[in-house]
Amino acid sequence: MAVDDGHVDGVGTVVGDVLDGYTITHRFRVRGCTAVYQAARGDRTVALKTLCRGAIARAQLRMDNEIASLRVLGESAPAPRLLRLGIAGPQRYFAMSWQPGGSLRRQTEARDLDGFAEIAVPVCEAYAALHRAGVAHGDVSRHNILIDGHDVGLVDFESSARTSEADDDGLRRRFTWAYAAPEFADRQQPSPASDQYAVAAVLYRQLTGRYPRRQIDGVKPDSRRALTARARLLTGAPHRRWPGLRDVFTTALSREPADRFGDMGELARALAAAIG
Template sequence: MRAVIVEVPGYRLAEPLGAGATGVVYAANRLSDGRSVAVKVVHPELVDPQYRDRLRREARLAAAVEHPGLVRVHAVGGEGDQAWLVMDRLSGPDLQRLLDEGGPLPVDRAVAMLAEVAAAVDAMHAAGVIHRDLKPANIILDGDRPTVADFGVARQLASLESSTGMDLSGGAAWLRSGTPSGPSLGAMAGTVAYMAPEQWRGDPVSAATDVYALGGTLFSLLTGRRPFDRRTLPELAYAVAMLPPPAPSEYGVPAAFDQVVRTAMAKEPADRYPTAGAFAQALRAAAAGDVAPVVVKQRGWTRRRIGKWVAIAAPVLVIGGVTATILAQGNQQPTQLTVCAQDATVRDAPRSRTVIATVHHGDRLTPISPRDGAAWVHVRLPDGRSGWSLTDYVRHQC
């Protein structure tokens, strides 16, 4: 864990309970009465006067909301490059730990939990606070009740660099080396996997940003996988910018939930559910099998819209050596696949690091077997060798 200050006036800090993109959470006791609490110490590099003022303002707003699904904030403080806040200490695990240890949740349990979470998020939105970092790791069980933590703590993300916590200015070796794989997501994936497109672009966030994260969290609870699960940052940036939201039904989940995820994770904020409460209603309706068609505005691929997605994908993809084009699946299904990316790799197995060939835009490959989920396809090369390629990069039509 990253080194941070370990003295907070009025509190005795003990062992770290966890660390994330914004700070380290410690078990602590309040000296005045011995009460057991949790103290989050924000990473110093994120702290400036503007951030500290916003943290205090949002903590006051959060404290004014009485909802059993929200972790209460008791105090906020700090000077210079220090910022910390004192919260309820909960004994239960977070939902990411449940997924890591036990796999996907039963549908009825996932629906019940996330509907409660959405109600808590809706209450906080009504108070004018946006979470910005909603994900399974920030939903903690208090007994059997899911409780949302870290509301208003995550810094508003102004760039891809600040959002990922990576040094993209030249300090990262993968930038200088030009390796095509780019950086491995690793622990960083727990945050960026649930980030809405507007956060990647550095645009202002809104309640719709949290609705997107609710959709991604629903997908994870139902399938045990992260949305757009990719090994590298360039691959993830491309998926968020260009690919349709993932479908839970591809992993054996009832198809009614596909529409909920698809609407919540729409690329444009205006195309998502208008509130977290509306998301919860749609979620319960899907569980009951009572799903009315949702009419979503279909936005054409105008030059302006293409430019917005290129603003996300192009810098990351070019840096990572994976310059990609917009892919479109046609109604015709030719027997051969075409490489639609500038360059793509063929590997000896799905998600393997062993590359057996590099193919280029326009090359033709022959599909051998059905896709592994929606991510990989088994192909035969023109020289007779076979391997696996990401379906993002090889399609029936480009």
């Protein structure tokens, strides 16, 4: 990722500055009043997420939600491990274990069939492990999946949900709408089933270079019409190489959650069988 300096409040977040004992080495992303950094403390490399203390309430709640999910996950791979919470000047922050690798978007070019065959099942297995630990990710995208050789890491749990908490928590979550499950048209909470749809959509995009749902001109991506559009059938070179893969995508991208695979482990096994 590219190196960049500074943050929206300009205090204590310039590369080389020290934030509560952590020396900032790289900035990876700023979105609104939230930033993500690589930092060092002694000989340990960590990820820092910071938020302006004066940020709007829903941004504070999203950070609280991410912290709550990381606490539930604990030592469970493939998520980062929560190391420390703190306040430094005008910012609150938390430190996480560093997740090596690059994003799925950067690691594997679309339409690379051999590359797809290497990463598809490990990605599904990573989400299966997440769900077994009691968390649905929510905002599945190619940016939030990290590939390090054959290892897969997942990051950015702001929009996650603990699967033991069935009731609507009222949190205003953010999603990558091009991959989001149809049930989000009814503003349902993330679930293993909605993650499954989004993972299948991400893998479809990675394999074909296209989103599984056709983009409709003049229609907002978070509208019911856009979210409930029928997914494309898999065609072309991927279908010729792996004829059974079409049915795998058709099932995982079903509009009704009950028509999808029973869980991510089942999807992983179906993918493995189709790819051979």
